[in-house]
Amino acid sequence: MNPYEHKRQWNYLLLVFAAVIASxxxxxxxxxxxxxxxxxxxxxxxxxRSMQQVLSSDDNDFLNYVFTVRDSLSVPAIITDEKGDFISTKGLDSTKTFIDLEEKNQVKGAPAVKYDLQYFKDELASMKAQHEPIRLKMFGSNYWLVYYKDSLLLTQLKIFPYVQLLLIAVFLLVAYTAFNSSRKSEQNQVWVGLAKETAHQLGTPISSLMAWIELLKDKFNAEDDPLLLEMDNDVKRLEIVADRFSKIGSKPALETHVVYDVVKDYVDYFKVRVTNKISFDLAGDTQLKAGLNIPLFDWVLENLLKNAVNAIEGTGQIKVFIRGSVSKKLVYIDVSDTGKGIPRSKFLTVFRPGYTTRKRGWGLGLSLTKRMIENYHNGQIFVKDSEVGKGTTFRIILKRLEA
Structure with a gap:
């Protein structure tokens, strides 16, 4: 199994485990x-019921017990009559009920009690939304309605698991981000060191091969021999590959180049090394310029063209079309093939490390391609269009430079 796929499966298992804990x-x-x-x-x-007993009993000892029971209860409640007028409350804000001193002794020598009606109406509406009222049968055919709402403890308990899960999620996210960043940094250092060491190791045999080719040309007077010329091209390609590895881990310098010329040079090199059943077509604007690092950009073209060749089963065509946008100051490079195509659901997946449709391969080509375009050339690359059984078009977008 591909190690990247194995890692993804572990991520899914951890996600399922976290979901089970949350549930x-x-x-x-x-x-x-x-x-x-x-x-x-x-x-x-x-x-x-205690309120009902207070009104119906004359036993003082029993009433004292009822008052004790009633006052020990902390559930916020409101009692209204059948018309909806307030009769009594429990556990609400006492500052919303006050005595008007100017209206003292209006009713049998007792002070007039006033309420913040809007506050009580709001509380009553909240209680009605939470629970059905308790009906108390009173004198005659009259009855009271007792409304109540959840206590502060119950309300807090309802939202507690969501707050808890949120805090756990934030902690896990921060921990995962920090761990992943540290791990990626270590991996990058290992890969950078390995790449630079590989470039260093390739340097000596490449130099020797170049010298041997020159000796062969001199010994057999074969400066224009096509076999030696192609051998020379392959050795130079090895030199470019070594140069690519030496640049990993450092910000490459971009130089102004004519995009068409750079693409043409690589296509001419590449097409003679694949089957003649596949034709190549290069077209578009021949004057557009962009900032390129040729060794790395050739690597991008190599990955795209190799994928196109692998996608074509038998006879087919690969077309590269270059055009520019004056208003947006961009260069568009479309690489199209007549291969087996990519399902629309995989348009983003193809750029992830480990994704491959081949039995052999690590699935790193398009991932590296995306990184070289976006991180090193400040551009974009994406699947512009694809249809299963008909072909695929990848689009590269670069910043256009004036002549």
Missing amino acids: GSLFYTNYLVKHIAESEHTRAEVWA
Whole structure:
């Protein structure tokens, strides 16, 4: 199994494990909330019945017990008559009920009590939304309605698991980001060191091969021999590959080049090394310029063209079209093939490390291509269009430079 796919599977398993933990936490908290809500309903009913007993009993000792029970209950509640007028409250903000001193002794020597009606209406509306009222049968055909709402403890308990999960998620995200960043930094250092060492090791045999080719040309007077010329081209290509590896880990310098000429040079080199069943077509604006690092940009073209060749089964065509946008100051390079195509659902997946449709391969080509275009050339690359069975077009966008 590809190690990148193996890592992705582990990520999925960890995600499922986290989801199970979160579900278990929510389930248990909902279990507690349900039982506490039932307990608070019982408390509210006890409080309501105590109010009924206060009005119907003359036994002072029993009333003292009822008052004690009633006052020990902390569930916020409001009692109204059948018309909706406020009769009594419990557990609400006492500052919203006040005495008007100027209206003292209006009713049988008692001070007039006034309410913040809007506050009580809002509280009553909140209670109605949470629970059905408890009906108390009073004198005659009259009845009272006892409304109540969840206590502060129950309200906090309802939102606690979500706050807890949010904090855990933030902690895990920060920890994962820090760990992943550290791990990537270590991996990058290893790869950079390996790449530079590879470039260093390739340098000596490449130099020797170049010298041997020159000796062969001199010994056999074969300056124009096509076999030696192609051998020379391959050795130079090895030199370019070594140069690519030596540049990994450092910011490459971009130089102004005519895009068409750079693409043509590589296409001419590449097409003679693949089957003649595949034709190549290069067209477009021949004057557009952009900032390029030729060794790295050739690597981009190599990956795209190799993928195109692998996608074509039998006879086919690869077309490279270059055009510019004057208003946006951009250069567009479209690389199209008549291969097997890519499903639309995979347009983004193809650039991820480890994605490949071949039995052999690490699936790093397009991932490196995307990195070289976006990080080193400040451009973009994406699947412009593809249809299964008909072909694919990759688009590269670079910043256009004036002549």
